[in-house]
Each structure stands twice: as structure tokens, then as C-alpha cells.
Amino acid sequence: MPEAFRLALAVAAKDLRLELRSKTSLLSAMVFAALVLVVFNFARDPTAIAAQDLAPSILWVTFAFSSMIGLNRAFIVERENAAFDGLLLAPVPRGALYLGKYLGNLAFAAVVEAVTLPLFVLFFNVDFGHALPGIVGVAALATAGFVAVGTLFSAMVVRTRFAELMLPVVLLPFMVPPLMAAAQLTSRLLAGRPLSEMIGWLRLLGLYDIAFITLCTMVFPAIVDE
Amino acid sequence: MNPELEHATAIMRRGRIMVALALLAISGVYLMALRYTPVEARQGLAQKIFYIHAPAAWCALLAFSMVGLAGGLYLWLKDPRLDRFAASSAEVGVAFSCVMLTTGPIWGKPIWGAWWTWDARLTLTLFLFFLFLGYLTLRASLHDRSERARFSAVVGLMGLVLVPFIHLSVYLFRTLHPRPILMKPSEPSLPPEMLHTLLTSFGVFTLLYLGFVTLRYGIALAADVREDLGDD
Numbered sequence: 001m002p003e004a005f006r007l008a009l010a011v012a013a014k015d016l017r018l019e020l021r022s023k024t025s026l027l028s029a030m031v032f033a034a035l036v037l038v039v040f041n042f043a044r045d046p047t048a049i050a051a052q053d054l055a056p057s058i059l060w061v062t063f064a065f066s067s068m069i070g071l072n073r074a075f076i077v078e079r080e081n082a083a084f085d086g087l088l089l090a091p092v093p094r095g096a097l098y099l100g101k102y103l104g105n106l107a108f109a110a111v112v113e114a115v116t117l118p119l120f121v122l123f124f125n126v127d128f129g130h131a132l133p134g135i136v137g138v139a140a141l142a143t144a145g146f147v148a149v150g151t152l153f154s155a156m157v158v159r160t161r162f163a164e165l166m167l168p169v170v171l172l173p174f175m176v177p178p179l180m181a182a183a184q185l186t187s188r189l190l191a192g193r194p195l196s197e198m199i200g201w202l203r204l205l206g207l208y209d210i211a212f213i214t215l216c217t218m219v220f221p222a223i224v225d226e
Numbered sequence: 227m228n229p230e231l232e233h234a235t236a237i238m239r240r241g242r243i244m245v246a247l248a249l250l251a252i253s254g255v256y257l258m259a260l261r262y263t264p265v266e267a268r269q270g271l272a273q274k275i276f277y278i279h280a281p282a283a284w285c286a287l288l289a290f291s292m293v294g295l296a297g298g299l300y301l302w303l304k305d306p307r308l309d310r311f312a313a314s315s316a317e318v319g320v321a322f323s324c325v326m327l328t329t330g331p332i333w334g335k336p337i338w339g340a341w342w343t344w345d346a347r348l349t350l351t352l353f354l355f356f357l358f359l360g361y362l363t364l365r366a367s368l369h370d371r372s373e374r375a376r377f378s379a380v381v382g383l384m385g386l387v388l389v390p391f392i393h394l395s396v397y398l399f400r401t402l403h404p405r406p407i408l409m410k411p412s413e414p415s416l417p418p419e420m421l422h423t424l425l426t427s428f429g430v431f432t433l434l435y436l437g438f439v440t441l442r443y444g445i446a447l448a449a450d451v452r453e454d455l456g457d458d
Contacts, residue, residue: 149384152380152384153381156364156377156380156381157364159368159373159377160364160367160368161367162367166363166364166367169359169360169363169364170360170361170363170364170381172356172360173353173356173357173360173385173388173392174384174388176353176392176395177388177391177392177394177395180395180396180399181395181398184398184399200398201398204391204394204395204398207391208391211387211391212384212387215383215384215387216384219301219380219383219384222301222376222379222380223376223377223380226372226373
């Protein structure tokens with residue numbers, strides 16, 4: 001297993017190196033996130049609704065969409081010159097290949113979210129205060145879940161003609177439980193509610209992560225092996 | 227005629243007969259619902275839609291579970307029949323969901339006072355509907371047969387795993403934001419006439435589901451045979 005993990009890290013490092021050298025996807029995802037936040041600002045009446053009340057939904061809609069637009073990238077870059085065939089020919093177990101792509105996507109989403117969060121605080125003047133570590137933890141749990149499913153689906157949809165359109169259609173129903181849990185947890189954290197009110201949602205997030213990361217790793221070979 | 231094509235035609239014929247029988251029986255269910263069952267005391271005639279709505283919902287859920295199970299089995303056995311069955315079941319399931327999602331609000335408006343509520347069961351079925359629309363969209367955009375079968379099997383199986391999560395999240399969401407009592411349908415104990423009609427309707431709709439799936443399966447088989455012939 002450590003060997004498979006080392007290989008997964010190698011695949012992830014390759015993807016990240018590629019991304020850091022071109023920076024196109026990462027930059028566009030960040031600009032996209034900032035734009036969504038700006039648009040949201042005009043979608044509410046600041047005198048009627050407090051930013052604090054709207055914060056969880058704005059934050060999670062922005063996180064969800066801006067991480068989603070980066071998901072196809074991991075497999076689209078492999079499409080050129082049939083690079084993916086080369087990757088499949090390499091002596092890398094399919095599970096490790098999936099985990100590598102997954103970790104790369106996760107790092108990508110984490111960077112986008114890390115940029116979005118301070119922008120959000122800046123634009124909406126929301127004071128996270130002591131809730132910040134909790135929100136970061138919730139973001140990590142929720143993102144780990146839906147990026148797992150998204151990575152698997154992006155490996156499929158890049159084989160279709162309208163990959164950019166297809167991914168949200170197939171993926172969004174799967175993003176519902178983690179997004180719902182994350183938004184609910186964020187609002188409770190901001191309101192300073194006790195842990196007992198959050199434990200159900202936390203359990204849901206944990207179970208979702210375990211179930212889907214395992215399942216995706218298991219079915220990934222069925223997608224890439226002819 | 228090509229023997230395989232003949233086989234497909236025979237399946238389609240069987241499907242057509244089953245559908246015809248089921249449709250005939252559905253008119254019987256309508257008659258039973260209108261003449262045999264008593265009018266519900268509080269809901270009045272609006273309750274009659276129940277005999278269509280509940281069986282349609284049952285068929286939609288049955289269809290979607292079959293897609294997930296067939297998907298899981300396909301990944302294991304790689305039998306193209308399972309893929310054809312899953313595809314047929316998904317399409318038929320979407321049709322039954324449409325019936326469920328249209329008859330529901332028609333009943334909900336006079337009884338709950340709202341076309342739609344974010345009740346756990348409604349939300350779950352709506353997401354299932356979206357999930358399988360996505361499933362069919364993905365299928366339609368893939369042309370390689372083995373690739374399409376593998377990809378849709380994965381989505382179908384994942385969908386089956388997703389259902390408890392959606393249910394749990396909607397349930398958690400709802401329990402923390404309780405709905406008014408008015409919008410909470412409680413299980414009524416049925417008089418025998420209603421129960422008979424409902425059970426008949428469930429049986430008839432299941433036959434209709436099987437008929438549609440058989441017919442659709444025959445069409446899928448014929449399309450595959452045709453494609454193979456075209457390659458020669």
C-alpha cells in the first residue's frame with residue numbers, strides 16, 4: 001500500500017507541476033470565484049438581509065461551482081497526444097492512478113477555496129472569529145467528498161463531446177448531501193451553536209467521504225480499462 | 227430475417243402485449259377508483275389521484291433500484307443484456323417519475339395548499355429524477371457500446387449508494403426545520419375498498435413497468451443487432 005500511495009503522490013505531483021507551470025486553470029478558477037462573489041453581492045438587499053444570514057449559502061455555492069470548473073482539467077490535459085494511454089501503460093495500479101488524480105484535484109480545490117475565503121470575508125464583512133477553524137475543517141470534509149465523485153465522473157465525461165456541460169449534470173445530484181451538510185454546519189458554526197447540534201451532519205459528511213472515496217477507487221478501473 | 231433480429235421482434239411483441247394488457251387493466255383501476263372506492267371524508271375526490279400517484283412512485287423507485295442493481299452486476303459479469311435492461315429501466319423510470327411528479331402537485335395544491343414542499347420524500351424523488359436524467363444524458367453522449375455500458379453502470383451503481391445519503395441529509399434538514407402539521411401527510415388506515423383498489427393498481431402498474439421495459443429492451447436489442455449488421 002505505501003508503494004501505491006507513493007505512486008499516487010507522483011501522479012498528483014505531475015498534475016500540480018503542470019498546473020503551476022501553465023497556471024491557466026487555477027487563475028481562471030480564482031477569477032471565477034471572485035466574480036461569483038461579486039455577483040452575489042448584487043443579488044441581495046443589504047438593508048433587508050444580514051450578510052451573516054446569507055453567508056453559508058454564498059460561500060458554498062461559490063466553493064461548489066469554482067471547484068467544479070477545475071475538475072475536468074485533470075483528464076482533459078491527458079487527452080492531448082493520447083497522454084492518458086501512456087499513463088495507463090505505466091506500471092501504476094488503477095487505484096493509485098485514481099488517488100493521484102484525486103489528490104491533484106483536491107489540492108486545486110483547496111487553493112481555490114483558500115483564495116475565496118479571505119475574499120469572501122473582505123467583500124461581505126463577515127466576522128468568522130472563533131468559527132474559522134471549524135469552517136476550514138468542514139470545508140475539508142465536504143470538499144474531500146465531492147471532489148472524489150467529481151474526479152471519477154470527469155474521467156468519464158471527458159470522453160464525451162460536451163464534457164464541460166456534462167459534468168455538472170451528472171455531478172450536481174451527488175454534490176447535494178455534502179453541500180447541504182457544509183452549508184448547515186457553516187451556519188451553525190457562525191451562530192456559535194453547540195457541537196450536539198452538528199454531530200448528525202458531521203457524521204453524514206464522514207460517512208459520505210468514506211463511502212464514496214472507497215467506491216470511486218474500486219470502480220475507477222472499470223472506467224479506464226477497455 | 228436475421229435470427230437475432232427475429233428474437234428482438236419477438237421480445238418487442240411480448241412487450242407490446244404486456245403493455246396493452248396493463249393499459250386495459252389501468253382503465254379497470256380507474257373504474258374501481260371512481261365507482262368502487264368510497265370518497266375520502268376530508269380530501270374528497272382529490273384523494274382518487276392516489277391510486278395513480280402511489281403506484282407510479284413505486285414503479286419509479288423500482289425502476290431506479292433495478293438500474294443500480296443491473297449496473298453493479300454489469301461491472302461484475304459484463305453481460306450486455308444487463309446494460310440493455312438498465313438503460314430500458316432508466317427510461318421507463320423517468321417516465322413513471324414524470325407521472326409521479328405531476329400527479330403529486332395536482333394533489334398537493336388542494337390538500338397541502340402548495341404545489342411543492344421540500345418534504346423528505348418529495349426531495350428524494352426529485353433528486354432521483356435528476357440523477358437519472360443525468361444518467362440518460364451521459365448515455366446519449368457516448369457512442370462506443372462497451373464504454374457506454376461501463377460508464378452508465380458506474381453512474382447507476384453510484385446512484386444507488388447516493389440514495390441513503392440524500393435521504394439522510396433531507397431528513398436531517400427537515401427535522402431541524404419542522405414543517406407545519408398541515409403539510410405532513412400521515413398514513414391513513416384504509417377501508418378495504420381503498421386497499422383493494424390500491425393493491426390492484428400496484429399490480430397493474432408493475433405489469434405496465436415490466437411491459438414497457440420488455441418493449442424497450444427489444445428495441446435496444448434490435449438497435450444493437452442493426453448496428454452490428456451495419457458494420458459488415
